[in-house]
Amino acid sequence: MGQRKRGFGQITKLPSGRYRARYTGPDGQRHSPRYTFDTALDAEAWLTAERRLLADPDREWTPPKQRENADRAPLTFGAYAEKWLAGRSLEVRTRAHYRNLLDQHLLPAFEDRPLRRITHDDVVEWHATTLLDRPTLRSHAYGLLRTILGSAEKADLIAKNPAYVRGAGNAKRVKRIKPATLPELEAIVTAMPDRYKTMTLLAAWCGLRFGELAELRRGDVNTRDGVLHVRRGVVRADGATIVKRPKSDAGVRDVAIPPHLLPMVREHLLQHAEAGKDGLLFPAKGGGHLAPSSLYRVFYRARDAAGRPDLRWHDLRHTGAVLAAQTGATLAELMARLGHSTPGAALRYQHAAQGRDMEIARKLSALVGGADA
Known part of the structure; x- marks a missing residue:
């Protein structure tokens, strides 16, 4: 030197x-x-x-x-949050969700505030007045705030993360989901247009998500063995339609179709599905992927006709889980059927018994016979 x-x-x-x-x-x-x-x-x-x-x-x-x-001008939360978001490798939908949380709920409160001047009391006051009627979104907004400030702490931009509100990251469900009964499900399907009847039945009896149903193609349907091959899903973000693999390996699965639905599935393939192996099973009227709003418009009328104005489309999936549980399916079997990843290490390596999903499907059809008896 x-x-x-x-x-x-x-x-x-x-x-x-x-x-x-x-x-x-x-x-x-x-x-x-x-x-x-x-x-x-x-x-x-x-x-x-x-x-x-x-x-x-x-x-x-x-x-x-x-x-x-x-x-040197003090680094504001807004400036740091923009750099933080730009530097993250995120899925399109996740990035759009974070963008919305920042624009709608975090930047209005903290954008011009210097990072070092955001206090614990500031965070508590913000949390106490934000999204009180939407607890899940509120927990997401708080989680994003805590993550951004945690990154600032690790970068030595602030001495300590001020976002530590006990329980703020956990959302309490506003209402308990009430699954549809078999008569209610029948009433909903009856009130749905013909092109959406089978989709409604598969949402309930097979527990598929909307994005999984909307991306099903002819090649994913095996009517001989009675199986749906779930390999992809479709999501919408920033006005774009994106086809992608499920978030977890558990989402890639084969779901057995209850035998009583197979005749309707075959008829739907003849009447409403797009042509060709890659033709969509449930296309929009003008072709291409079905938009959620197009489906919900007719579903809302159908649920009203069934006397269940509280039922959301996603609740049909919950209905399917309850019906499958009634057959005696184990937790591991239910998670395999629904495409859920297990939270604990012990359950993470459990697998549904080979061939057991077909037995669950047969028992699901048996419920229909029991209801008719």
């Missing part, structure tokens, strides 16, 4: 090849900037500027690092 003696200050070549400049100030302490220089000439230019500042009778000298701090 070389050091050059000068009339004012010192320039030192560092092992990295860069140059450090420093000098002794009027306070008797050595001072240097927070940064180093590419060349010795750059370092010398900085020393020359500092010497002129010291010689200027109209300006009061202050240490260079103190001046740098005064000139």
Whole structure:
């Protein structure tokens, strides 16, 4: 490490090849900037500027690092959040969700606030007045806030993450889901247009998600063995339609169709599905993927006709889970049928017994016979 003696200050070549400049100030302490220089000439230019500042009778000298701090605008939550989001590798739908949470619920409260000035009380006050009628979205917004501030803490931009509200990351369900009864399900299917009847039945009896149903193609339906091959799903984000694999390996699965539904599935393939192996099973009227709004418009009328205005489309999947549980299916079998990933290490490596899903499907059809008896 070389050091050059000068009339004012010192320039030192560092092992990295860069140059450090420093000098002794009027306070008797050595001072240097927070940064180093590419060349010795750059370092010398900085020393020359500092010497002129010291010689200027109209300006009061202050240490260079103190001046740098005064000139540097404090980093705001909004600026940091934008950098944080831009630097994350996220699925399109997740990015759109985070974007909405930031724009609608976090930036209005914290955008111009310097990161270091966001306090625990600020977070508590925000949480106490935000999305009180939408607890799930509220927990998502809080979780995003906590994650962003946690990243700022790890980067030493703040001393401590102020987002620590006990229980804020857990959403309490507003209402308990009441599954549809068999008579209610029958009434809903009866009230649905013909092109959506089979879709409604598969949502309930096979427990498929909307995105999985909307992306099913002829090649995914095996009517000989009575199996649906769930390999993909379709989602919408920022106005775009995106086909992708399920989030987890558990979502890639084969679901046995209850035998009593097979005649309707075969008829649907003849009457309503698109042509060809890759033809959609449940296309929109004009072709292509069915939009949720198009389905919900007719589903809402059908659920009203069945006396279940509280039932959401996704609740049909819950209905299917309850019906399958009534057959005596184990937890592992239910999770395999529904495409759920298990939360615990013990359940993570459990698998449904081979061939057991077909037995569940047969017992599901037996429920219909029991209802008719």
